[in-house]
Amino acid sequence: MTEAYDPNNIFAKIIRGEIPCHKVFEDDDTLAFMDIMPQGNGHVLVLPKGEARNILDATPEQLAAVIATVQRIAKAVKAAFAADGVFVQQFNEAPAGQTVFHLHFHVIPRFEGVGLRGHTGQMADHGLLAEHAAKIRTALGG
Ligand code: AMP
Numbered sequence: 001m002t003e004a005y006d007p008n009n010i011f012a013k014i015i016r017g018e019i020p021c022h023k024v025f026e027d028d029d030t031l032a033f034m035d036i037m038p039q040g041n042g043h044v045l046v047l048p049k050g051e052a053r054n055i056l057d058a059t060p061e062q063l064a065a066v067i068a069t070v071q072r073i074a075k076a077v078k079a080a081f082a083a084d085g086v087f088v089q090q091f092n093e094a095p096a097g098q099t100v101f102h103l104h105f106h107v108i109p110r111f112e113g114v115g116l117r118g119h120t121g122q123m124a125d126h127g128l129l130a131e132h133a134a135k136i137r138t139a140l141g142g
């Protein structure tokens with residue numbers, strides 16, 4: 001059985017503006033911001049704004065909105081970082097690796113011959129995250 005949604009999870013607080021983030025994109029239904037422990041340069045998280053714990057309880061409408069933004073961000077990070085490819089990753093429940101229980105997709109630029117850092121590894125420098133967010137916003141035309 002899927003667990004209940006906790007409205008006090010950290011991403012719900014970011015969506016409500018109670019906690020800051022390095023935002024790269026927002027529309028009525030979705031939000032995208034830099035992961036603070038990036039697995040690679042340009043690692044972005046894409047979320048629906050509405051309540052959904054993960055893919056197991058999300059509505060088709062939330063999924064449609066979020067995947068459209070995932071595609072938009074994937075194209076932008078590929079262009080911004082001149083990446084060779086883009087990795088899209090998503091976890092459902094703790095045994096599958098989920099640590100924040102508001103649905104999100106990881107969008108990570110990949111480069112030939114360059115490995116990823118660990119999932120929820122080291123905190124990145126905020127200046128660098130701000131720089132990367134600005135690059136991605138430019139690629140988005142913002
Ligand atoms: P997961 O739930 O396993 O997909 O991972 C949650 C992701 O959120 C991890 O990659 C964390 O580095 C990231 N994260 C946790 N807290 C924050 C935050 N306040 N701002 C941005 N990213 C975060």
